[in-house]
Amino acid sequence: MSLSGNALVGQSGGPTAVINQTLVGVIKAALAADEIGAVYGAIHGIGGILAGEICDLSAEDPDNLEVVAGTPSSALLSVRLKPTDDICRRIFERFKQLDVRYFFYIGGNDTAETTHIINEMARADGYELRCFHCPKTIDNDLLVTDHCPGYGSAARWVCQAFMGDNLDNRSLGGIKINIVMGRDAGWLTAASALARVFPEDGPHVIYCPEADFDLARFCAEVEAVYRRIGRCVIAVSEGVHGPGGAAIVDLGEVDSHGNRQLSGSGALGDFLADTLKAHMGKAFPDQKHRIRADTFGYLQRCFPGVVSEVDAAEARRAGEAAVAAARSGEHDSGSIAFRRAEGAYAVDTFVTPLSTVAKDTKAMPRDWLNEAGNDVVEDKLMPYLRPLVGALPAIGQLTMQRIEMP
Numbered sequence: 001m002s003l004s005g006n007a008l009v010g011q012s013g014g015p016t017a018v019i020n021q022t023l024v025g026v027i028k029a030a031l032a033a034d035e036i037g038a039v040y041g042a043i044h045g046i047g048g049i050l051a052g053e054i055c056d057l058s059a060e061d062p063d064n065l066e067v068v069a070g071t072p073s074s075a076l077l078s079v080r081l082k083p084t085d086d087i088c089r090r091i092f093e094r095f096k097q098l099d100v101r102y103f104f105y106i107g108g109n110d111t112a113e114t115t116h117i118i119n120e121m122a123r124a125d126g127y128e129l130r131c132f133h134c135p136k137t138i139d140n141d142l143l144v145t146d147h148c149p150g151y152g153s154a155a156r157w158v159c160q161a162f163m164g165d166n167l168d169n170r171s172l173g174g175i176k177i178n179i180v181m182g183r184d185a186g187w188l189t190a191a192s193a194l195a196r197v198f199p200e201d202g203p204h205v206i207y208c209p210e211a212d213f214d215l216a217r218f219c220a221e222v223e224a225v226y227r228r229i230g231r232c233v234i235a236v237s238e239g240v241h242g243p244g245g246a247a248i249v250d251l252g253e254v255d256s257h258g259n260r261q262l263s264g265s266g267a268l269g270d271f272l273a274d275t276l277k278a279h280m281g282k283a284f285p286d287q288k289h290r291i292r293a294d295t296f297g298y299l300q301r302c303f304p305g306v307v308s309e310v311d312a313a314e315a316r317r318a319g320e321a322a323v324a325a326a327r328s329g330e331h332d333s334g335s336i337a338f339r340r341a342e343g344a345y346a347v348d349t350f351v352t353p354l355s356t357v358a359k360d361t362k363a364m365p366r367d368w369l370n371e372a373g374n375d376v377v378e379d380k381l382m383p384y385l386r387p388l389v390g391a392l393p394a395i396g397q398l399t400m401q402r403i404e405m406p
Contacts, residue, residue, distance in 0.1 A: 001329020005101025010042035012107035016150030018315035024069035025319025045079035072302035108137035113358035140187035145337035152311030152388035155191035162195035174290030202233025211373025269293030345387035
C-alpha cells in the first residue's frame with residue numbers, strides 16, 4: 001500500500017490559537033516518512049496552489065518549527081475559496097508538476113468539503129492522491145468528531161473574558177451584552193458559563209442558536225435578573241435567530257461558501273443594547289442604566305497566552321494522525337476525528353470519510369440548554385467542557401461582614 005511522492009499541506013478558513021500545532025504535526029511526520037520526499041506548503045491554501053505560491057517546508061529550522069507550533073494564527077496564511085471544476089483541474093496540474101501524492105488540508109467543514117471535491121476529482125481523473133482533512137474550528141461544529149482542535153483554547157478565552165467582565169460589572173452595576181462567535185452552533189457561547197464561580201456571577205443569561213430567540217422575552221428575562229441583583233451580564237451567540245431561522249440583524253453578506261458573515265460587525269450588540277435601553281427606560285422610568293455591548297469578534301481566535309494545553313496537544317496529534325493514516329494506505333482519503341473514552345478524560349483518533357464532515361455542521365444538543373433557552377444545563381455541559389479548557393484562574397471574593405454602626 002506504499003505510495004511514493006511528495007506531500008503538500010495548506011491551511012484554510014478562520015485561524016485558531018493551535019492550528020499551527022496541527023501544521024507542524026503534519027510537517028514533522030511527513031519529513032520523517034521514507035516514502036514521502038519533499039514536503040511543500042501552500043501559501044494561502046488552494047489559492048496559493050493556483051498562484052504557484054509554494055514553499056519548501058523541509059528548509060525550515062526544526063527549532064523554529066516548534067516556536068511556530070506555539071504561535072496562534074495560520075503560519076502558511078489562509079484562504080476562503082470554494083473550488084470549481086476548473087480550479088480543481090489547475091490544482092491537479094500543479095500536483096503533477098510537483099509529484100504531489102499526499103495532500104493535507106487543515107480547516108473546518110468548508111475545508112473538508114474542498115478536500116472532498118479535490119479527492120473525488122482526482123479519482124475521476126485517475127490521479128493517485130491521498131487526501132486528508134485535519135480538523136480545526138473554534139466553533140466546535142464539525143460532525144462525527146467529539147470536539148475540534150481550536151475550540152478548547154477559544155472557549156478558555158471566552159470564559160476568561162466573561163470572568164473579567166463579570167468582575168467589572170459587579171463593581172459598578174449595569175447591563176453588559178457580549179456577542180460571541182457561533183454562526184450555527186452555541187458551543188463557544190455556552191463556554192461562558194465556566195466564568196461563574198460565585199452564585200451571583202455572570203453570565204446571568206446565555207442565548208445560543210439551538211433555541212429560537214424572542215426579543216420581548218429577552219428583555220423580560222434581563223429585567224428579571226436586574227430586579228433581583230441590580231445588574232446583568234449577557235452572553236449572546238452571533239448566530240441567534242427567530243423562528244424558522246429569521247435573522248435578528250441581517251448584514252446581507254456571504255462568503256464564497258455561502259455562509260452568512262456575522263463577526264465583522266457590532267450590529268447585533270448595538271441593536272440589542274438599544275432595545276434594552278428602550279425597555280429598561282419604560283420599566284424603570286426614574287433610573288438611569290449603564291447598558292453596553294461588546295462584540296468579541298476575531299479576538300477569540302488567535303489570542304496569545306490563553307491556550308489550553310489539552311487543545312494544543314490534540315491539535316498536534318491530529319496532524320500526526322493524518323500523516324499516519326495517509327501512509328498506512330488503509331484509507332486513500334478521510335478526515336481525522338476524536339473519540340472520547342469513558343471515565344477519566346482521554347481520546348483516540350480515527351478516520352471518518354470526507355463526505356461525513358463536508359459542508360454540514362453539528363449543533364450543540366438542545367437539551368444542554370434549559371427549557372427557556374436562556375441558560376445552559378451545567379450537569380450536561382461541564383463534564384464535556386472542563387477537560388478541554390483546563391484549569392482556570394482563581395477568583396476570590398471578600399465576605400464583607402458588615403459592622404454595626406452607632
